[in-house]
Amino acid sequence: xxxxxxxxxxxxxxxxxxxxxxxxxxxxxxxxxxxxxxxxxxxxxxxxxxxxxxxxxxxxxxxxxxxxxxxxxxxxxxxxxxxxxxxxxxxxxxxxxxxxxxxxxxxxxxxxxxxxxxxxxxxxxxxxxxxxxxxxxxxxxxxxxxxxxxxxxxxxxxxxxxxxxxxxxxxxxxxxxxxxxxxxxxxxxxxxxxxxxxxxxxxxxxxxxxxxxxxxxxxxxxxxxxxxxxxxxxxxxxxxxxxxxxxxxxxxxxxxxxxxxxxxxxxxxxxxxxxxxxxxxxxxxxxxxxxxxxxxxxxxxxxxxxxxxxxxxxxxxxxxxxxxxxxxxxxxxxxxxxxxxxxxxxxxxxxxxxxxxxxxxxxxxxxxxxxxxxxxxxxxxxxxxxxxxxxxxxxxxxxxxxxxxxxxxxxxxxxxxxxxxxxxxxxxxxxxxxxxxxxxxxxxxxxxxxxxxxxxxxxxxxxxxxxxxxxxxxxxxxxxxxxx
Amino acid sequence: xxxxxxxxxxxxxxxxxxxxxxxxxxxxxxxxxxxxxxxxxxxxxxxxxxxxxxxxxxxxxxxxxxxxxxxxxxxxxxxxxxxxxxxxxxxxxxxxxxxxxxxxxxxxxxxxxxxxxxxxxxxxxxxxxxxxxxxxxxxxxxxxxxxxxxxxxxxxxxxxxxxxxxxxxxxxxxxxxxxxxxxxxxxxxxxxxxxxxxxxxxxxxxxxxxxxxxxxxxxxxxxxxxxxxxxxxxxxxxxxxxxxxxxxxxxxxxxxxxxxxxxxxxxxxxxxxxxxxxxxxxxxxxxxxxxxxxxxxxxxxxxxxxxxxxxxxxxxxxxxxxxxxxxxxxxxxxxxxxxxxxxxxxxxxxxxxxxxxxxxxxxxxxxxxxxxxxxxxxxxxxxxxxxxxxxxxxxxxxxxxxxxxxxxxxxxxxxxxxxxxxxxxxxxxxxxxxxxxxxx
Numbered sequence: 001x002x003x004x005x006x007x008x009x010x011x012x013x014x015x016x017x018x019x020x021x022x023x024x025x026x027x028x029x030x031x032x033x034x035x036x037x038x039x040x041x042x043x044x045x046x047x048x049x050x051x052x053x054x055x056x057x058x059x060x061x062x063x064x065x066x067x068x069x070x071x072x073x074x075x076x077x078x079x080x081x082x083x084x085x086x087x088x089x090x091x092x093x094x095x096x097x098x099x100x101x102x103x104x105x106x107x108x109x110x111x112x113x114x115x116x117x118x119x120x121x122x123x124x125x126x127x128x129x130x131x132x133x134x135x136x137x138x139x140x141x142x143x144x145x146x147x148x149x150x151x152x153x154x155x156x157x158x159x160x161x162x163x164x165x166x167x168x169x170x171x172x173x174x175x176x177x178x179x180x181x182x183x184x185x186x187x188x189x190x191x192x193x194x195x196x197x198x199x200x201x202x203x204x205x206x207x208x209x210x211x212x213x214x215x216x217x218x219x220x221x222x223x224x225x226x227x228x229x230x231x232x233x234x235x236x237x238x239x240x241x242x243x244x245x246x247x248x249x250x251x252x253x254x255x256x257x258x259x260x261x262x263x264x265x266x267x268x269x270x271x272x273x274x275x276x277x278x279x280x281x282x283x284x285x286x287x288x289x290x291x292x293x294x295x296x297x298x299x300x301x302x303x304x305x306x307x308x309x310x311x312x313x314x315x316x317x318x319x320x321x322x323x324x325x326x327x328x329x330x331x332x333x334x335x336x337x338x339x340x341x342x343x344x345x346x347x348x349x350x351x352x353x354x355x356x357x358x359x360x361x362x363x364x365x366x367x368x369x370x371x372x373x374x375x376x377x378x379x380x381x382x383x384x385x386x387x388x389x390x391x392x393x394x395x396x397x398x399x400x401x402x403x404x405x406x407x408x409x410x411x412x413x414x415x416x417x418x419x420x421x422x423x424x425x426x427x428x429x430x431x432x433x434x435x436x437x438x439x440x441x442x443x444x445x446x447x448x449x450x451x452x453x454x455x456x457x458x459x460x461x462x463x464x465x466x467x468x469x470x471x472x473x474x475x476x477x478x479x480x481x482x483x484x
Numbered sequence: 485x486x487x488x489x490x491x492x493x494x495x496x497x498x499x500x501x502x503x504x505x506x507x508x509x510x511x512x513x514x515x516x517x518x519x520x521x522x523x524x525x526x527x528x529x530x531x532x533x534x535x536x537x538x539x540x541x542x543x544x545x546x547x548x549x550x551x552x553x554x555x556x557x558x559x560x561x562x563x564x565x566x567x568x569x570x571x572x573x574x575x576x577x578x579x580x581x582x583x584x585x586x587x588x589x590x591x592x593x594x595x596x597x598x599x600x601x602x603x604x605x606x607x608x609x610x611x612x613x614x615x616x617x618x619x620x621x622x623x624x625x626x627x628x629x630x631x632x633x634x635x636x637x638x639x640x641x642x643x644x645x646x647x648x649x650x651x652x653x654x655x656x657x658x659x660x661x662x663x664x665x666x667x668x669x670x671x672x673x674x675x676x677x678x679x680x681x682x683x684x685x686x687x688x689x690x691x692x693x694x695x696x697x698x699x700x701x702x703x704x705x706x707x708x709x710x711x712x713x714x715x716x717x718x719x720x721x722x723x724x725x726x727x728x729x730x731x732x733x734x735x736x737x738x739x740x741x742x743x744x745x746x747x748x749x750x751x752x753x754x755x756x757x758x759x760x761x762x763x764x765x766x767x768x769x770x771x772x773x774x775x776x777x778x779x780x781x782x783x784x785x786x787x788x789x790x791x792x793x794x795x796x797x798x799x800x801x802x803x804x805x806x807x808x809x810x811x812x813x814x815x816x817x818x819x820x821x822x823x824x825x826x827x828x829x830x831x832x833x834x835x836x837x838x839x840x841x842x843x844x845x846x847x848x849x850x851x852x853x854x855x856x857x858x859x860x861x862x863x864x865x866x867x868x869x870x871x872x873x874x875x876x877x878x879x880x881x882x883x884x885x886x887x888x889x890x891x892x893x894x895x896x897x898x899x900x901x902x903x904x905x906x907x908x909x910x911x912x913x914x915x916x917x918x919x920x921x922x923x924x
Contacts, residue, residue, distance in 0.1 A: 002591070005599050005827055014830035016566070018840055023847040023908050028731055028839060031846055032864050036702050038733050043606045044831040049568055052827050056572045062592030065580030073582055080487050081580050084532055084539075089755075090570070093543025098556045099757030100892055101547070102884055108545030109756050119526045134618035134758065135813040137800070145659050152659075164805075174800035174810035178629070180660035183805040221513045252511050253518045268813070272487070276817030277593045278583035278615065278777060280759030296656070318656030322559060322621040322649050322746070323757025331539075339485035339535050342524035350507040351488040354498055357510060361502040374513055402589050407582075413801075430489040431498055462588040464784040469587075472782035472794040476771060478612050479602040480781075 002062065002463075005055050006480050009045045043482075062463055063277070064407055070429055070437050072359075074378045074410035074422025075169065075217060077247045077269035079352075082339065085273065085332035094331055099323040103308050109327065110307030114300045116284075116334045123337075123345065124246075124263050125256020126286030130295045131325040136244060139264030139283025140175040140211075142296060142320050146262055146287060147209045147238050148179060149294040149317045156236070159208040163237075165194055167218060167414040169244060172211045181208060188416055192218040192371045194228055203235040209262075211240040214255070215248040215376035217414040217422065219356060229259025238262060238291075246270040247426070248353060248376030251346025261288050271333035282329040296320045351427035352377040355434060359423060362438045366445045370417050378424035380417050381409075385445075387419055392448040392455050394419040399466065400447070400458035404440040485532055549754065549889060553910040557868045557901025558698070558892040559620065559647050560757065561749045563727070563837070564905050566828045569751045569821060579817055583777065587792040588784075594791035597779040597816070600823040607729045607826075608743045609736025610765035615777035616819040617811065620746035621653035623762030624692065624723055626775045626809055627742045628654060628663050630766070631690035631719040633773055633808055638663050639687040641680060641713075644670030645697035646723060663689075673697075673861030677705045684712045690742075694723040695732065699899065700845075700868030701861055702732075710739040726750055726763070726822075728866050730831070730838040735765075742766045751825025752818050761818035772798060775809030777816075837904045841867035844902040848911045855919025860897040870897040873918060886917055 029037065047055070065071070071078035089095065097106055117129040133139040144162065151159045162176035165186045173183045184202050189195040193216070203210075210232045214222045222228065232239050241260040247270045255263050267273050268281035275281070287295060297316045298309035309324075340348060353376050360369060360379045368382040386392040398408035398421070410422040425434060447454050459465060490498070499505065511519065530538065554562045573579065577592065584590030584597075597615045604613035617623040628640050640663055642651055654665050668679045675693060684691060691713040695703050710720045722740040727749045735743040748760035766774060772795060780794030800807040829837065845867045849859065852871050860870035873879045876893040883890035888910070891898030898918075902911070 002595060004595065004602075005823075006602065014828075014833060016829045016833035016836075018836050018904055021840070021844070021908060023843065026843045026846050028842060031842070032702065032732075032866075033704075036704075036733055036864065038729070038731055038737070040609055040734050040737060042730060042831045042834070044603065044834065045827050046830050046832075047827055049828065052568055052824065053572065055827070056596070056824055057575065059592035059596050060572075060575035060577040062590075062595070063577040063581050063584075064586075064589045065577045067576040067580045071582070073585075076582050078582060081576075082485070082487055084485075084535060086574075086579075087536075088539040088543075090753075091540065091543040092548045092550050093540075093546045095753040095755050096548035096550050096562075097546055097756040098549055098554050098562065098754050098889065099560055100556045100558060101549075101554075101889055102880060105547035105552075105884065105889070106756065108542040111545065112542055122524055122526050134622070134815070135811075137810045137812045138618060138622070141810060145656070148659055170799075170801035170804050170807070171810050171812050173805035174803070174807040177805040177807070178660060178662075178810050180662060221511075223513055223515060226515060226517065249511075249514070251520065251524055253514050253520055257520070258518050274579045274817075275582045275813070276579050276815075277581040277590075277596075277820065278816030279813040280815045280818060281813040317659060319649065319652045320622075320656055321653065321758075322619045322760070325757070326759040327756040328753065328759050335535060335539060337526060338530045338538065339532070340487075341529035342526045344486055344529045345524060345526075346520075347486065348488055350510065351490060351495065353510045354495060354507065357502055357504075358498050374510060398586070399588065402586065407589060408586055410585075427488045431494050459588045463591050464588055464788050464790040465786065467587050467784050467790050467792050468782045469792055469794070472780040472792050473797070476612075476778070476794055477781040478598070478771070478778055478794070479605045480598070 002058055004480050005045045005047060008047055008051055008055065011046050013048045014046045015048060069405055070433055071407040072409045072423045072425050073407060074424040075244050077424060077426055079272055079426035080428035081272055081274040082336060085335045088335050089328045089332055107307055110300050112331055112334055114302055114307055116330055119337050120265065120284055120286055123250065124286055125254030126263055127289040128292040128295060129284045129286040131284045131330050132296050132321050133283035133285055134321055134326050135279060135281035136264060136266040136283045137171040137175060139285050140171055141179060142285045143240055143262040143264050144175050144179045145317050146291055146294045147240065150291055151208055158206050161207045163202060163207055163210040166416055167216050168211060168213060169217060169242060172242060192220050193222055193224060196224060196227060199228065199231055203231055205236055207235060207237045209238040209240050211242060213242040213245050215245045218371050218380050219375035219378040220371060221376055225258045244269060245377060247349060250349045252349055261291060267329055267333035272336040273329050273332040280326045280329055282326040348427045355425040355427060355429055358434055359425060359438055363441060366442050378422055381421045381423055382417055383419040386448045390448045390452045392452055394421050396455045397444055400444045400455045401440060402459040403461045406437060406440060485529060552887050552889045553906060554889040555891050555900045555914060556889060558899055559649060559746055560754055561901060561903055562754060562905055563749050563903050565751050568828050569824045572824050573821060578820060584793060591791060594779050596820050596823060598781065598791050600819045601779060603823055603826050604763050604765050607726055608765045609734035610743055611768040612771045613765040614774050615779060616814045616816065617762035617764055617776055618815060619760045619762045620723060620744060621650040623744035623764050624650050625654050625657040627721045627744050627764060628690060629808065630742060630770055630773045631721060632663055634770060635689045635718055637687050637689040640665050640690050640692060641683045641688055642667045642692045643675035643680065644668050645675050645699060646692055646694045647698040673699050673701050673863050674703050675705060677708060680709060681712055684716055686716055688713060688716055688718040690719040690721045692721045696725060696728060696866040699861060699870055700865040701863040706738045727838055730834040742770060747822045750822035752821050759815055759818050761815035761822060773808060776811045776814050840904040841902055844906050844911065848902055851911060851915035855915050857919055868899060868901040870894055870899045872897045879918060883917060888914060
């Protein structure tokens with residue numbers, strides 16, 4: 001068992017100290033009234049530097065990243081994170097800039113943001129980007145706020161509903177709700193696509209817009225996209241693009257050419273920046289020019305070869321985040337785009353789509369594939385056969401994959417497929433790795449028939465096996481406390 | 485560069501094995517009228533050598549705070565980052581992982597988050613902490629949402645001494661129609677008690693106060709505001725500076741219900757404004773209303789201690805449109821940074837740093853007064869205060885010409901911050917330069 005850092009504390013072992021300074025020593029209690037001073041004892045671990053290093057190294061050994069192996073987590077695009085980008089983000093010329101420095105001292109940073117805006121516009125067919133949102137969900141929120149600001153500006157106050165397909169990521173309905181819209185769900189048809197009849201019947205003058213992911217969460221391209229756009233636009237709504245799945249069409253097609261009015265991107269998915277164990281991400285939002293006045297402030301502008309922040313945007317919805325966005329993430333995405341170039345981005349997309357189709361094809365007959373046709377960057381498999389024959393669930397298959405050295409796919413999502421496994425290999429996996437992964441899934445399917453106990457008790461190779469999650473939620477213990 | 489490992493010969497073989505002849509066939513379902521018929525106009529691929537050169541050139545166009553001493557604060561601070569912090573962040577098991585959805589495979593990250601939650605609870609004195617939010621401003625917006633949900637009210641009374649950037653975020657978020665933000669002007673450098681008290685009523689979901697406030701000063705009426713808002717059954721939300729908590733009264737001691745703050749100071753690079761982290765902690769009462777990830781302790785089938793994302797029924801991927809927040813990715817790696825930082829310097833180190841910041845600020849104040857300058861507000865401060873100058877923009881320009889990154893420009897003054905990285909010589913130079921002008 002790994003001890004908590006608090007349990008490794010030995011009073012007096014931390015050796016951090018500050019250099020001497022030749023100014024008068026002031027006792028805090030002489031300059032700050034007693035009533036403001038802390039009375040409670042402050043408990044932090046008292047550990048030596050070597051123990052800090054050993055502790056966090058040990059924790060890293062009990063974690064699993066893309067560098068450890070295939071990570072086919074659907075809709076999360078767990079591709080390889082190029083190392084040069086990590087180097088770049090740590091350059092003092094980027095890492096050690098205060099956000100309020102005079103503009104003359106941060107021209108390189110501003111130029112980088114300006115160029116990123118322009119490149120993202122070209123990649124997605126949009127006219128202007130804000131780089132401020134900190135993550136995908138934050139981008140969604142910003143985008144939906146822009147839609148709201150647009151309708152408010154036109155005094156179109158009836159539009160209180162947001163359409164969201166039943167296959168959408170959970171963030172879509174959650175976002176629409178927190179921005180103050182009533183969520184109306186649109187059904188998927190038998191093909192796994194937006195049901196046009198349902199869309200038509202729900203589109204009216206109370207609808208602000210439709211939030212759509214394309215390719216959708218089944219990994220399928222919404223082939224009726226132009227008709228969808230027409231229905232929404234003719235009804236006076238706007239079309240919102242959830243960029244979580246952009247890796248399935250980058251360089252091949254652009255949301256801006258399909259009628260999308262607002263787009264959010266996940267730089268930590270499509271553009272190769274690392275996920276950090278749950279962030280930081282970055283969720284830039286792009287819009288068509290008629291929505292640009294509503295973008296958050298500030299935007300970076302250029303005048304006579306000098307870059308500057310433009311705060312003078314009277315119709316702006318305001319600021320959605322402190323400062324200008326997750327600059328350290330944005331610069332990695334910028335480096336990624338430059339590294340690949342235009343043709344490289346398309347090629348990455350092709351390989352991502354090929355890899356997904358390769359797995360889908362070779363799992364046929366072993367796992368149920370509910371939508372067994374050409375997919376984009378991801379597809380849905382299901383453990384329905386295993387469930388029917390051996391009572392082996394998708395959760396069991398996922399846990400057994402861990403024993404084979406893989407991070408499991410996204411499971412039980414989308415909600416419209418039973419026992420769903422959403423598999424997204426990304427373009428950065430070799431054929432050999434894919435073959436091994438396919439073999440592992442086939443081996444597990446065989447184990448399900450021959451020795452299902454092996455699967456039900458998986459994983460066995462990890463420091464802990466399956467957890468009591470119900471108990472954790474019933475009596476939450478969310479911090480360490482010293483034994484009394 | 486390309487990061488796709490399969491050469492054309494391999495990808496062709498893969499295509500054949502699935503019955504396709506070309507990559508184009510993979511996109512046969514994309515309507516012809518939206519297919520892009522030309523490469524994206526963003527230039528050719530770069531070699532790593534060329535890319536490195538370009539990025540270095542871009543970085544070189546900036547002046548960084550290691551080149552020029554920096555007296556800027558206003559929400560981001562130039563604190564020292566121990567080498568061990570940066571070194572541990574290179575562990576790619578941490579930085580290339582996703583959110584720890586599979587606990588058996590992610591015990592390291594889950595334990596790190598559990599430790600982070602404990603550290604935040606210990607700093608703030610609160611009962612529970614989440615796994616981080618984007619930054620202080622958005623954390624404050626989320627805290628307002630929690631308060632509105634908990635109280636079933638919508639009015640938020642904000643002291644005029646809260647960082648204006650955070651208030652700006654609150655105002656933007658209020659487009660939702662779920663909150664009404666009332667900012668109470670504070671002309672004297674601390675919250676205007678009388679006007680605040682007048683605003684606190686039965687519609688008030690929460691009062692927001694920042695300690696130390698945006699101007700660096702200590703709010704002296706928190707206890708009265710706490711009693712007033714609690715009497716009306718609203719919540720007290722405090723925004724705090726984690727470094728200051730080594731020496732200043734904890735928000736729990738003030739009676740706060742929800743605490744947020746900017747965690748950048750805890751070992752995170754300035755990085756031109758992000759990525760940072762917003763922390764959020766509360767009393768036990770609000771645990772099931774907090775936004776974002778929370779890690780809890782549990783056991784595995786064999787009774788071994790283990791950690792897992794818990795109370796997920798609050799979150800968007802389960803609750804969808806009923807979720808109280810839409811947050812998914814947070815700032816996990818920045819929270820890890822904060823943990824490693826706090827473990828590296830320990831409680832004595834944090835107190836020493838807080839003391840040194842304050843000591844340098846006091847020294848600077850005395851030097852400014854000696855040079856005939858005056859304070860914008862003569863009030864107790866922690867490590868930041870505003871000094872009056874005639875033309876703040878011009879003063880900053882003059883300082884820059886002399887190799888100093890000056891302060892945050894207020895209407896009639898410069899807001900200056902002092903961290904443990906500043907030296908006597910740097911402050912003497914700053915005082916001499918500012919004192920060389922006549923500021924009536």
